[in-house]
Each structure stands twice: as C-alpha cells, then as structure tokens.
Amino acid sequence: MRRQDRNERKRKLIRTVVFLAAFFLSAAVLGKGCYLLVSKCVSVFAQGGGEQEPVGTADGADAPEEIPVPQGQQWNGWIVAIDPGHGGEDDGCYREGVSEARVNLELAKGLSEKLQALGFQTVMLREDDETLPSLEDRVTQAAKAGADIFVSIHQNAYDGTQSGVSGIETWYCDTLEDSGRLARLIHEGAVKKTGAVDRGAQETDDIYVVRNAAMPSCLIETAFLSDPAERSSITSKTYQDKLTEGIAEGIVAFFK
Numbered sequence: 001m002r003r004q005d006r007n008e009r010k011r012k013l014i015r016t017v018v019f020l021a022a023f024f025l026s027a028a029v030l031g032k033g034c035y036l037l038v039s040k041c042v043s044v045f046a047q048g049g050g051e052q053e054p055v056g057t058a059d060g061a062d063a064p065e066e067i068p069v070p071q072g073q074q075w076n077g078w079i080v081a082i083d084p085g086h087g088g089e090d091d092g093c094y095r096e097g098v099s100e101a102r103v104n105l106e107l108a109k110g111l112s113e114k115l116q117a118l119g120f121q122t123v124m125l126r127e128d129d130e131t132l133p134s135l136e137d138r139v140t141q142a143a144k145a146g147a148d149i150f151v152s153i154h155q156n157a158y159d160g161t162q163s164g165v166s167g168i169e170t171w172y173c174d175t176l177e178d179s180g181r182l183a184r185l186i187h188e189g190a191v192k193k194t195g196a197v198d199r200g201a202q203e204t205d206d207i208y209v210v211r212n213a214a215m216p217s218c219l220i221e222t223a224f225l226s227d228p229a230e231r232s233s234i235t236s237k238t239y240q241d242k243l244t245e246g247i248a249e250g251i252v253a254f255f256k
C-alpha cells in the first residue's frame with residue numbers, strides 16, 4: 001500500500017510539473033494575451049481581489065448585492081463641466097424658504113466630489129451662491145476647460161391646479177451628437193437611484209446651455225420645489241447623495 005501511495009503521489013507531481021511547464025511556456029510564446037490570462041487567474045484564486053466580475057456561489061447567496069463602481073484612475077482624462085443653475089440675485093424657483101440656486105449648488109458639489117473620487121476631472125461653472133455667471137460665460141468656460149460633457153443641474157416648479165406633480169425630467173438638444181444618449185443615461189441613473197417619478201428625457205431647442213454647449217450636454221431638473229414631499233427630500237443630504245450617485249453612474253455609463 002505504501003509503495004502504491006508513493007507511486008500515486010509521484011504521478012500527481014509529474015502531472016503538476018508538466019501542466020505548469022506547458023502553461024508558462026504558452027505564456028512566454030503567446031505574449032500579452034497570456035499574461036492577461038495569468039493575472040485573471042491570480043485574481044480569481046485570490047477570491048474577489050479587485051476584479052469587476054464578482055465570484056458568486058451557485059445559489060448567489062454570497063454574491064454582493066451591487067457591483068461597486070471602480071474607484072479612481074479608470075476615468076482619468078475625462079473632463080465634466082458641472083453647471084449649477086442660477087445664482088447671485090437669481091434664485092431660480094423659490095418655494096417655502098428653499099432656493100433652487102442653493103439646491104443646485106449643493107447637488108453640483110456632491111456630484112463633483114463623487115466624480116473626482118472616480119478619477120474624473122470636474123469644472124464647476126459656479127462655485128458659490130453670490131455669483132451669477134451669464135449663460136454665455138458658462139458655455140464658454142466649459143469649452144475653454146476642454147470639457148468632454150456638460151451637465152446642468154436645475155429644479156422644477158409647478159403652479160397649476162393638478163396635484164402631486166413631481167419627478168425628474170432631463171432635457172437635451174439633438175444638434176450635438178451623443179447629447180440624447182448622455183441625457184438618457186443620466187436620467188435613468190437618477191430615477192433608478194431615487195425612485196422618483198420618471199418624467200422622461202426629452203428633446204428641446206429652448207434651453208440656451210444645452211443648445212450652445214460645444215460638447216454633449218444635458219440639463220436635469222431633479223425635483224419639483226412646488227411639491228412638499230419632493231421639496232423636503234431634495235434638501236436632505238441622504239437623498240442628495242442618492243441622486244448624485246445616480247447621475248455619476250449615468251456619466252460612467254456614457255464613457256464606457
């Protein structure tokens with residue numbers, strides 16, 4: 001029995017050595033592709049070490065609920081111009097003590113932080129609540145900075161008689177290639193993350209910044225300040241975080 005065991009072990013060892021030799025020989029011959037294969041294998045064996053594809057169990061019990069968006073580096077070089085609508089003496093819509101301009105700036109700052117954490121560069125087209133850059137200035141500033149996309153943030157209001165008017169709508173002008181795709185992805189991301197009413201991504205020629213931006217652009221109206229529930233949500237940090245996460249996911253999807 002002992003001798004049989006020894007022989008069996010010897011055969012196993014030989015099989016392993018032959019397999020490894022063949023593997024590394026093919027890696028040396030085939031070059032880059034194989035090295036990718038090697039690094040893939042290593043990460044799979046390391047059980048979830050940084051690759052995007054999660055290694056789940058057959059019944060999915062241990063699979064993560066969400067695939068995290070990869071942090072840093074990947075999106076280096078892409079520049080996003082963020083335009084917080086209104087500012088200075090122009091509050092935009094103002095309801096029950098809530099200023100659209102201020103909400104726009106809070107959301108723009110939150111979005112900028114999230115994008116920077118992902119490795120994007122951002123250009124804020126308004127930095128504070130005291131200044132009111134003209135629409136022309138905003139478009140020019142984005143072009144000068146070499147922005148790849150332009151995202152304008154606004155709030156909505158409704159003064160009609162219908163009750164419960166709320167939700168997110170996103171506008172684009174289709175004279176620029178890819179603006180519609182950008183608008184739809186950002187819109188979908190924001191609606192999905194917040195669960196807000198989906199009022200659609202729609203085409204328009206009436207909005208100066210999306211019509212004149214020199215790069216794919218859209219304008220998202222993230223809440224109705226005229227709706228008490230939505231006015232309350234949009235001023236909460238938790239809801240703002242969900243919203244800017246959704247917008248950031250849409251931007252990531254656009255550059256993929």
Ligand SMILES: [Zn+2]
Pocket residue numbers: 085086092093100154155
């Ligand atoms: Zn506005």
